[in-house]
Amino acid sequence: MGNSATRRRAAAQRHEQIRAKTSGLVRQEIIHPCFIADVMLGRLAKWLRIAGFDVLYSNRFSDDELISLSNRDGRILLSRDTRLLVRKPVRDFIFLESQNVQDQIRQILGALNLTVLPSLLTRCLSCNETLVSASREMVRKSIPVFVYETQRQFKSCPKCGRIFWAGTHRSSVIRTLEKLLPENKVDWHGGQPA
Numbered sequence: 167m168g169n170s171a172t173r174r175r176a177a178a179q180r181h182e183q184i185r186a187k188t189s190g191l192v193r194q195e196i197i198h199p200c201f202i203a204d205v206m207l208g209r210l211a212k213w214l215r216i217a218g219f220d221v222l223y224s225n226r227f228s229d230d231e232l233i234s235l236s237n238r239d240g241r242i243l244l245s246r247d248t249r250l251l252v253r254k255p256v257r258d259f260i261f262l263e264s265q266n267v268q269d270q271i272r273q274i275l276g277a278l279n280l281t282v283l284p285s286l287l288t289r290c291l292s293c294n295e296t297l298v299s300a301s302r303e304m305v306r307k308s309i310p311v312f313v314y315e316t317q318r319q320f321k322s323c324p325k326c327g328r329i330f331w332a333g334t335h336r337s338s339v340i341r342t343l344e345k346l347l348p349e350n351k352v353d354w355h356g357g358q359p360a
């Protein structure tokens with residue numbers, strides 16, 4: 167019992183420290199934030215990439231790598247790990263309070279006061295690379311016939327070669343993301359996403 171009480175006290179102390187550290191970041195006006203997500207946050211990384219954010223993620227990053235990449239590139243470190251976040255060299259970070267990915271996105275957008283999302287289909291969901299336009303003929307052999315016949319715009323990832331198109335889930339993705347913006351204000355960089 168003594169042990170678990172001690173652990174609880176230590177965890178509460180870390181939360182306190184993190185709260186004190188957080189305040190600096192939240193007041194900054196960050197217009198084009200980029201992120202690095204810790205190893206537990208693969209789903210969140212994917213969602214943020216769908217919205218067009220630059221999010222570094224690998225399930226092989228060590229804590230030291232997360233911290234040094236965050237500081238080197240000015241990436242906001244996203245984590246639910248209080249032991250990681252209380253470490254001294256950790257500078258810009260958001261401590262995610264919920265395990266739910268939509269709550270996490272809402273918290274990030276709210277913390278940075280972001281009312282504008284970058285743009286759908288601008289980043290590879292697997293490797294975070296910026297997508298480039300690809301012509302229908304270029305991708306013809308790599309996509310299902312149905313897709314070739316129904317879609318006009320394609321993008322491809324210069325790193326892994328994956329091909330992306332608008333697809334049928336797009337409007338539901340947009341609706342979900344829009345609901346998460348503070349006060350439901352909605353805007354997208356680079357014109358209409360749909």
Ligand SMILES: [Zn+2]
Pocket residue numbers: 290291292293294295323324325326327328
């Ligand atoms: Zn890729």
